[in-house]
Amino acid sequence: MEGDVAVAVHTESSNGFAQEWKQTEDVTSGQSTHTLMCNGIKENGGISGSSYLRSVPISVLKQNGLLQSLASGGEQTETEEVDSELERAQHEWDALESIQPVPVEDLVPSALISFNEALQHFQTTDLANLLRNIQPTVRRTGLAVVTHFLFGPPRLHRELTEERDLVFAIAQCTLDNTQPVHMRVLQTIYRKLTCTKADCPRYGPHWENIGFQGTDPATDLRGTGFLGLMHALYLVMDPETLPLARDIYKLSQHPVQNFPFSVMSINLTRIVLHALREEVLTKECNRRQQVVGVLNEFYVATFLHLYEVWRSQRKTISDSGYVLRDVELYAKKNPKQLLKHLHCYLQERRTGIGHRTSPDLLSHGNRSLGDGATHSHGGKEGKMNFTGVCELPPEMEGEARLI
Template sequence: MSSGDDSADPSGGRANAYLLESDDWDNIKALPLLDLSKQTDPEYSNTDVSSLASTRITLTVTLDQILFHFQNIEIAEQLSRIQPIQIRSGFYGLMSRLFCLNPQRLDSSLCDERNRVFAVALHPFSNHDAIQTKFLITIYQKLTGNALMDRRFGNHWEDIGFQGTDPATDLRGVGLLGLYQLLYFILSPETSHLCKEIYKLSLDKRQHFPFAVMSLQITGISLQVLREGLLNKEFNQSKCVIKVFNWFYSAVFLQLFNTWKENNKTIIDSGYVLKDIRKLVRKDVKRVILEMLNYKNNFQTNSNCNDKNTQQDITFTNLGDIFENIDIIDENTS
């Protein structure tokens, strides 16, 4: 539950005060990753909040339910507005053209799955879809351990790093994809430990930051990398998109976590940190992915020192090998 004293709640009111006052944070939020804020959507603007304010939801969701929703949500209107490909600009774009370093072309069999990712990122939250509300409740309950809090609206959302009483208003830059990826990060056994570590850091008295909003920023950065085709090689090798894309999102979050923790960053530094992370992950996608794998292997080794398979150093010549045994959201899962 939220405290009425913002100064006593580093994860809530005080963090959000920084969000409103920090020029650096405002600048990074203005990055044109997916600009839905200029669009008027009835799902965001015409909802009768008063009729929903007392809605109570008691059930949480599973990874299978999230995947089913991702695969089946209607996206025809959003598909007409996506921009799935963007030519790189600036220094890296110039170097790519000079030295013929353009990204590998995505296999045609994977284009529909990639396009669905972009379309879902344009799909707004709907208060009329009960499972979407369950998505939010699951995020709150799993992060805080408070199974009794099931209110759709309220100040309690600031506890986990949303900016106000209605978390849906923070999704306009990345749509439902922002919820999907945060749920994946929380629920997947491959990433849940890292999620807990990052969430714990977000509550630190000095290094606190708004966890949920930061996750949405990471989704936005990941979408930009996807749009520039920088993950195509990994998609082709693993023969899937969403599995690799979710893993990459986690890998980007790991980069931010390491930078934030090791360099004693605070909310004042957030804009600069996000800009640096955005540059870093675009520069070397493979290294970012492998560092996430190393984190996973090190955690498994520490958790089970008697498991010989997790104590061995693993070298991959094909990044597709990474994803063969990873139990995360995969569109090919039945």
């Protein structure tokens, strides 16, 4: 058997040029002759197969790409290909990081909720634990009991006590993220005031746009609970009061006369709750045979009164404590006049006459708020902190708090 058998090994010389070593075996009459060639040039002398393998350095084998590929099972790529893959992967990752996720609120806006639907939710919810802790009337002792019995307002009709207690129970409910109704109420208030169609995130600085004090509206509901949102919901969802709500909201954005709309609204809900507990509204509730409806109108009437005083007397945030104090005193003393003024205001808007500020209200506002303004220039003793107005006044510390 005669023939040539060749084995090639590719290396690189010390000067950087590629070298191809080739060993040929010439088989003639059973005798084999080994010849070593480099780049086609025959080397002198022959070597045996074992001596050749010993003469090739291990570094030569490691530098051979084909051998590396075979040693790794064919899965190892060349350095240039690996670098290219890594670079492409890095570009894809950078592009992925730049993609901003679309909030769920922007994809599927929630349906607006009416006041009656939200109220029905609480009417069908088990509030037994909250009802045990309510204090629906002011606790009186000694001579105050006799005086109230002889000269105080009439008692609330028995058939209305359940509705009244429901109001105080709602005032103890906290904002619950797991309740769809709660979230819809919050979104409805925001969208109706700002005239936006899409929902906003549950947390964020955007809540300050409608007068909350931080990124979470729940932190501002101390003292009134969810009732603070229910009253704001009524204000923005009633077609007759929505224009008033937007007028008040516009004033709250004034560059000089601005105030936090939602915080102010919550403070007015607190006034309503005090008026109900002190039985100021009992006579009107008995006359109309309802509690929730009277409270809603009393809340709107009080907000209207504050709005007119704030706008006409050019009040600013520094006057807020005194304004709220005087508004509360007036509202509790004149609930019937306050409600009547609201009805006249809404009637004028319906007929297109336009609203004119009541002289009686302005004269009262000038007198009472003027006194408050005088005190505001005095010492620190008379100064009130706006952010703490939701707390019960000192004279009611002995009574049960809502929260």
